Amino acid sequence: MLVLYILFLALGMFALIKGADMFVSGSSSIAAIFHVPSLIIGLTIVALGTSAPELAVSTSASLQGSNEIAISNVVGSNFFNLLAILGICAVMKPMAVDNAVIKRDIPFSIIVTIIALMASCGPILMSGGFLNIDVAQHAGVVTRPVGILLVLLLIGYIATLVIAARNSKEEAEDVPQYSVLKSVVMILAGLGIIIAGGQVVVYCAKEIARAAGMTETLIGLTVVAFGTSLPELVTSIVAIKKQEASMAIGNTIGSNIFNILFILGLSATINPVEVNIASCIDMIILVVVTLIALVFSISNRRISRVEGGLMLAMYFADMAYAIVR
Template sequence: MNTFSNILLLAVGFVALIKGADFFVDGSSALAKNFRVPGTIIGLTIVAMGTSAPELAVSTSAALKGANEIALSNVVGSNTFNLLGVLGICAMIKPLPIDKTILKRDFPISIGITILTLAAVGLPLFTSGNMSDVKMSDNVGKLSRFYSALLLVMFVSYIAMLIISAKKNSQEEESIKSEPLWKCFLLIFIGLVCVIAGGQFVVNSAKAIASAFGMSETLIGLTVVAIGTSLPELVTSIVASRKGENGLAVGNVVGSNIFNILFIMGVSRTIHPIEVNFASLTDLAILITVSFITLIFSNKKSIGRIEGAAMVAIYIADVIFAIVR
């Protein structure tokens, strides 16, 4: 496929993402009203899982093909972009209020499971005392099937906790327009199809264009593929934020990050145990660092435009580091 065709697919992908996100937010918000479920819970579950579908497809396919670097760097890169890029851009457009439940419960869970993953993979290296001799491309650990199964168990437990929480704190979202159930599900289905298709168009065309410039597999996974598969989160959160659905906007990002670590990594590593190189281990450490930075910015109960600009600047610096290392 020539460059023009890839550019055309990229444009089609962007259109599908934008319209799909619009339908998805409307359908999910109306569904929350009908079932008296807070929009935050919908954002953490249905929207988060739907917008993470491209990451699931890419990481699972990469695991089946033994493409270790793309499989892991896609998840780590997507989570980093979600925190710094998606929340940062949304905050730059409009100051972004943070739900206190997300701040006290879901953010710590997201950080905790990332730290746990870093420890599970890097513990042999950390205790060996040979870190000074390690190169970025060297394999330093492995995500075993046992740990992958543990991630899936934690994922099921997390979803169960959200369902219990939703039942205890059931409330109606007054600002959301009520729609018939069939229309809610139709909007969600159409939006999901557009988001997944658009994400795949963008990822495939962007990857083809990037490959022409001789980028490494790790770099492609961390940047082009990660950003491409995170475009649904970006567009959905921007649309939700502009419509005043801050619970959906922030819940989508945090829920997607939890979903990426627990479910996507769990599924892809259960299919095929994956060796982890030192570059990916470094990226996990960076993800933990930026998670704490985002948490600090969020402790003001909202992320302002200045903090949003700082987050985007940090993400750009991280991409530059990934390119030059």
């Protein structure tokens, strides 16, 4: 049985790679056809599409009352997106960062994370209670009104992107163009393959982890967080190989924004999400590392290989902290 799980794990990874290739090609073609900058496509279509696994996990958890899964999935995925994916991409090839990402998208990602942090953990942060060593202690709630506010902020953000795209003089990248119908089919088929591949990888990895004697908590902190972010990872790597750095960065930052505003917002709208002290601490760390990523982006308007390596080191350090606490 273990051999079968390993075989399906490999098939799932292959599906992710092929699905991401179709997804990026279709999205790039749409960008070229409608003269939409690749950055905008990455921040919207690609970001929402690759966030589908997180959406499925968090909304299901919210419906079942598993609040900590709902929020830890979002925060954990954002860590992986920001530090691991951007770090890997930068190590592969130093990435030029679009001015709009520096001035608009990364700062907005920081702002919405702070909003979620203060809405859920504000009172206990002010009291200093988050320093309590019992990280499982209840800290606050992301209420329905806050969830609705987050979703409304997402609508406003997308509207801003659409206006920016219409006013932009930047042309889409020079990429192969297909018909609109074929491009849409490639996007939908690629997305379907990505989601299916991600589900297979997560399931098989969990079974392999159990066979290796890992605890459920450790599986959740490692396999599930990694698995639901695989679409972002594979899509960004494929985008880098296709010389679509703007799409890779847009996909990563856009996914983080979608995770907070849409996934956490929708989950809280469905059912208020309770937050413990561990999640409050994680959101504080997420704000700090996003600020660091902004500093890296501002320096020479690019993320270098060395900075990518530092981002990877920060990710592994945070994972080690999450495991031992």
